[in-house]
Amino acid sequence: MIFPRLRNAIAFGGDYNPEQWPESVWQEDVRLMREAGVNLVTVGVFSWARLQPSEKRFEFGWLDRVLDLLAANQIGVCLATATASPPPWLTARYPEVLPVTADGVRLQVGARQNYSPSSRVYRKFASALVTKMARRYARHPALVTWHINNEYACHVPECHGPDSTRAFRAWLKKKYGSLAALNNAWGTAFWSQGYGQWEEIFTPSRAPYHSNPTQCLDFKRFTNDAFLELYDLELAILRRATPDIPVTTNFMGFFKALDYRSWSSRLDYVSWDSYPDPSDESAARRAAAAGHDLMRSLKPDRPFVLMEQAASAVNWRPVNMPKRPGVMRLQSLQAVARGGDGVMFFQWRASRAGAEKYHSGMLQHVAAEDSRVFAEVKALGSELKKLGVVTGSLVRNRVAIAFDWHAWWAVELESKPGRIDYAAWAQQLHAWFYAQNLGVDFVHPSADLSRYELVVAPALYLLNEKDGGNLQSFVERGGTLLATYFSGVVDEMEHAVCGGYPAYLRQALGLWVEEWVPYPEGRSNRFRFGRARADHRCDHWCDLVHLDGAQALAVFTGDYFAGRPAATRHHYGKGAAYYLATRPDAAGLDVLLSQVIKEVRLAPPLRVPAGVEVTVREAADAQFLFLLNHTNEPAKIALGLTRGHDLITGRLLSGTVQLPPCDVQVMRLPLK
């Protein structure tokens, strides 16, 4: 149970910013929250300027009143530390707090998150504020959980100001110990970059040409750590004040700037903000599913919380379509189905002013009683109450995708053979499993893989010897590995590993790669499986593979490397290792993955029509089976021996059931 104070209820609510409204509105807010079944609201995210209107003055009275009002109405509070946006007085007086771009532009106040993660002044003032808040509200009855800062690194994924330069040097000194070690790691013998003093080192701001890639990679690592230091700073203060209150910060799914895996041990539970684009509902459900899986995998033994989603449209895309009726409910229950114990929104009441007034709220600009959106919110709140029984149950999968932020950072640096969109490629592979209703976790290549049958490693470009060894051992002990092109090319210093890629996977894969052939947009190659009669198209990339024990499952049939392997399989120890040397078309990918799945004997919980999502959450005494129909047609589902009551409607489900369009059924299946 991640929120002891909510007992066994799914958290339901959203960001609540009462400071944007006259106090007269607050009573209506609370009345409507109760009407909608809201049990948790996030308060204070952007309240710094209100709480501390000038350097010496603090004003907590209004927040006291808000929290008291919520407590009086049995609505819990997810209390944000308000450090996400420093107030104007702070940056006007201490402009060194403002972040600086790679071009040297100091970003001004007027939006949000206008601080450098390495600013000493920012850290001092943020600590002081959090200390005051922690002391004041430690024992407030409304306090359910802490929400540190907000969407760290969003909009400001890096800073090149003087404080950042200084901190980057200190970080490097700590990491490398000596300039000799740094010069070796960065390969500064190339292009006359040898450093003789730490003070000669700068952040990789704008340069005449490609900046040093290891410097860039270290700068991403440093920036991640700089933000993590901010989190740790606040966490320590909160822990001292409230050792028993759970603490989180809201993540953003496939967000490149932060290696969330390095953060997860510091969070009591993972929470994240999911904003799939409503203009493509299929893509949206795939993206949300992948996001939930990635986020859940950060703390696989705890449910996560969907901390933010939009009730309908957002405001920040060039074109912002609203969610069609029913879609918000479906996406909310999808979060629960994939391991979420909370369904929250940004924000409770749509703003009238400011940059996000066209971001939908649970309450819209129209009156609550007139609002389609609020009607759906209320209906959802009432359904979630019936699903409290699933809280605490977990999702357990037998397939993992090896996914590493450092590999992501490295493979997308400039100056590569071709461009790889790392997260998109991982999500493309995830989407195949998602369509089959085969649950997938995302793991670091160094993880304990013993619970998995199959590990998929898409373009694992950066892979050090130890992690490569871990993957090979997994195969040796009986696991199945599927690696793809442009894997195992560099070590953690981003040095190419000589002698044939993918260096530390060669043994398990039984092959080596000599060259890469990246394809320009619009050009493609072809390949064919074993005795198949027809070719498949492939594009983007072809590795030139030499077999060294492996067997070719498919060969290229076009271009200058006709006859060379496109997909291979190799027995290694007790397991098997596949290699996919290109990006195949959908049918070609399906042929390969179907064979892999068949070999490892993986099957979905239920066979269902396309577009129906099936998941299982496991508790000590029962399983929960979720069925979500994402299509606009009713779906017939043969339950076989499975039978039970739908937790939402209460109806008994057995035999072949009909799942209406856009509808959801949840069954509790007691363990025998």
Next chain:
Amino acid sequence: MIFPRLRNAIAFGGDYNPEQWPESVWQEDVRLMREAGVNLVTVGVFSWARLQPSEKRFEFGWLDRVLDLLAANQIGVCLATATASPPPWLTARYPEVLPVTADGVRLQVGARQNYSPSSRVYRKFASALVTKMARRYARHPALVTWHINNEYACHVPECHGPDSTRAFRAWLKKKYGSLAALNNAWGTAFWSQGYGQWEEIFTPSRAPYHSNPTQCLDFKRFTNDAFLELYDLELAILRRATPDIPVTTNFMGFFKALDYRSWSSRLDYVSWDSYPDPSDESAARRAAAAGHDLMRSLKPDRPFVLMEQAASAVNWRPVNMPKRPGVMRLQSLQAVARGGDGVMFFQWRASRAGAEKYHSGMLQHVAAEDSRVFAEVKALGSELKKLGVVTGSLVRNRVAIAFDWHAWWAVELESKPGRIDYAAWAQQLHAWFYAQNLGVDFVHPSADLSRYELVVAPALYLLNEKDGGNLQSFVERGGTLLATYFSGVVDEMEHAVCGGYPAYLRQALGLWVEEWVPYPEGRSNRFRFGRARADHRCDHWCDLVHLDGAQALAVFTGDYFAGRPAATRHHYGKGAAYYLATRPDAAGLDVLLSQVIKEVRLAPPLRVPAGVEVTVREAADAQFLFLLNHTNEPAKIALGLTRGHDLITGRLLSGTVQLPPCDVQVMRLPLK
């Protein structure tokens, strides 16, 4: 009569920059001007560096000689104040004069208009120069009119330098009185932006994310006012010296940076620069017509002057096609037809050097006697002499488009549901009326609307209660209003008006809008009128409308809001209010507008074939009927009972006349 000193002649000439040529060329200039019928030339626009070659030195001798020469040849002078481009010595010595971009880049000398509108130093030196010029030339016989500065805000639509920051704060202080009022207007409770001191406020320079929209809107208002202060500064000096000489500055049509309506009372007559793209002649004539109508509407009781146009090609588009033979003449007479009393060019003689040498001149690089362009210029000059009788006559229309710069600024700020090109949408609606030869004015929503039968309000996003009331009263008293999607969403603070849009038009329209569905490029919806059998396509945007008294004329037939209103009509008081909830295809728009026009019984002055433009100018004792054939085919026109002599050819026109391709006829119709 806007130029008493030109008597009843249409002003004809252009920018004359003799300082670019040796004095030996001046004699030829004047000879050719006379040959071409030139009666007015604009002198001095970019002469500051010549008139004041260093801080302490002024050199007026050459200008004296130019003016004397022109006077001796009966050529009038539109004397520019030369403040549009400060000389290099000024910006080198006082670099704070240079404008600064949102990224902090100080723009260097070497182009033109290199000054910040808020620069105190610039203002001081500009005033001194204008004072000297006003004194020196106040009584010069060549002086016909003053031309203040040039195309204000062109290329430098805003400045973020220290002087601008200081002036912005002062402007805000004056507007809001207190920080509490400012904080409320800007909605600074959102994103922790509350200001505690005026010095904490900056111009909206580059920020991490969307800047505060009301701050951005106020910055546009401030910048408009800063430029207007510059104009007022010069105007006051000129008025003191020459109370009787008319004063103008050249506007630029649909130019976003300046709310020309706030300027118009300060100008003795409106003048503007029209540069439609010759590569699309149909679009060019529509764009020019809309521009003339907008500019004329700024001072509806005075003719305007076309202060600049190109004799053939310009130089500043990526590809600059010349005007085909005849097109320059047609566009010149179009200006007169739509209310212009002057046809001027940039520039008299094409430069040999500098950035605009490929901008065509009345004289080209080839010799005058060899030049197609100059031949057409001469022919035009001779025709215009015959049209002097139309000077002073006015255009009177019964249709108005509500057009507001503040709405334009607001609706195109970032972070909206979708992107709206406000001026394009207004011009698209204007184009329908233009094609029907129904004259249109552009009015502010607060204007006295009593002279109009129909007011069209396209995407009037920002509309305060008072102006909404004005539009509703117009309907109540018997007028017809057509409003479109995304109107009436925010008030003057850019705060969303809650409770159903378009807030202050709901009563008249008899409906309210709950949601917007903006469409990505390439996606569309369909709708159908009443009992029609076929659908129309619509795209870009669909409002989700709830009827509240209005009747649906058309409903959407596709997407998730099938059956909801796409176009409506509502009886209100003595009038009617239409609402168009989407952007229909051309045929769909035609169905709707034809119905509206029929209802208000509007008809063009004559029924003519497509591509023939018809306008009427009204004098005390006569009407002038203009017929312009924009097509490449002869047009047959049935004059009916109308008959009279063509002012150009002198021929009697009656019955059915034939108008040759690209040709023009102008008839004087005495009032009975």
Next chain:
Amino acid sequence: MIFPRLRNAIAFGGDYNPEQWPESVWQEDVRLMREAGVNLVTVGVFSWARLQPSEKRFEFGWLDRVLDLLAANQIGVCLATATASPPPWLTARYPEVLPVTADGVRLQVGARQNYSPSSRVYRKFASALVTKMARRYARHPALVTWHINNEYACHVPECHGPDSTRAFRAWLKKKYGSLAALNNAWGTAFWSQGYGQWEEIFTPSRAPYHSNPTQCLDFKRFTNDAFLELYDLELAILRRATPDIPVTTNFMGFFKALDYRSWSSRLDYVSWDSYPDPSDESAARRAAAAGHDLMRSLKPDRPFVLMEQAASAVNWRPVNMPKRPGVMRLQSLQAVARGGDGVMFFQWRASRAGAEKYHSGMLQHVAAEDSRVFAEVKALGSELKKLGVVTGSLVRNRVAIAFDWHAWWAVELESKPGRIDYAAWAQQLHAWFYAQNLGVDFVHPSADLSRYELVVAPALYLLNEKDGGNLQSFVERGGTLLATYFSGVVDEMEHAVCGGYPAYLRQALGLWVEEWVPYPEGRSNRFRFGRARADHRCDHWCDLVHLDGAQALAVFTGDYFAGRPAATRHHYGKGAAYYLATRPDAAGLDVLLSQVIKEVRLAPPLRVPAGVEVTVREAADAQFLFLLNHTNEPAKIALGLTRGHDLITGRLLSGTVQLPPCDVQVMRLPLK
């Protein structure tokens, strides 16, 4: 012979950067170099930081060991002066060395070439380093040639920092003598730009609008000269130390920033870096051929050296395809066929670290014995040994393309009638001759043209009176000239020449141009030759031509100038002058150029199938005939009376020979 110390061998090798590898690798390097037939390696290009690790400390020991090892193995050294990338200590201590963009961004260390060409500090330190190197290695037995700096102006084509501003002023003072002359040349009477003090002048950094074009043109000239000063500075030092060692710097073909023609007299031989895109092999061979021809033409009486090419893929395009098997060899021998006496690569061993590790090397990341690329390198090395006999022989052509960097700079400045890609248009015309195997030189319009039959002048926009006269004299004396649209428009000050373009070619061409009609992308016109029945398409540009003695060969058939000349011919003196007023389609260009060629009686050395390249190199006693089959099909070639042994295979070639796909034959034909 350009390398006396290599005797009669073709230089073969590449950039060798041993400082990137432990010394233990060096022995293997040298062993594999010998195995591959390497006789020259370029050392030290990016070694500054290694050679001078801090301001006061120099470390030459490692370089001594490298040179000794190479000398001991009979491998010559092309010794780079290491000044191309200043070390971090230098720019950290003297940040004024760093280049500054037009936006004022100071480019940071971390890439390469991070210096302003006008930096006084850079010049001081570079001189000191070169002085030390020259003294130390002047008599080293490995030293074959000096390689000054590297790819001057690459990545930093201009600098706007304070040193550059100061130097620009000094350069202008020297060029113009007086501000009056400068003001006249720059046309500062336009837009109020008159300069009263030299200190008022700045580099053309970012301005509100189009900067002064003559200022921009002078800035390009100045920047070229600033880089050339750097070269001269080093050259003087090297000459003093080693008067007999040849000196070069590596050029980059059609590289806009530097007028290589102004450099060529200072180089003992021309060397250049050729990186055609492997993703389009046809375009690649055309681009490489044009590059070789341009570079060879800079010093027509000496062979050139291909100083850098890639063994396979590069790393800096968005997508970097490898070279297919055989292509590297073909491109290498193409360089020899077109006049090259050296075939060098960047680099010997692909890096493991840094920004260029995915740039292929002669040695790849895989082991030498496993590497397709290294196998091809070795085979090439062995073939080149057999071709030593061609060294010193020269290419002599009878066609020239007039190509001028100043015209290039000028025609591509902003604010033109349309956009012209000068180098692309020149290369498009070159490609026609290349496809016919008609050798072409590139010459300056002021060159001695007496050795040519035909001069082609594509878009020679800037052409002063003297050079125009030179071209006209060429025709008068019997030569044939083909000029194209937008030629002869401005003089060297970029002032339009009045009275009909192309001013200084009008007499020879017998016509004048009144107007230009540039076409937007996707729009086109048509034209027809004499009595032909069908039209050709043309696009991009049409001149409006008046005949003045010339005869129209083709006329436009579409648009408003139907009937006007599209291509003309004029007898002038003993020669003929053609004019092409548009950009025709391929077939139309072929008709015109075929007629021109027929008239001047030019023919290729041999008639061969399409895709076979034929060239001739001439020595005192023999000719060398090169046949290169760029297609994937065998080519049958009728040698006629020509017979001789293939220098590569030793086979006797006579009658009709078969040239395999991707293969090359070289015959020595003794002069009778």
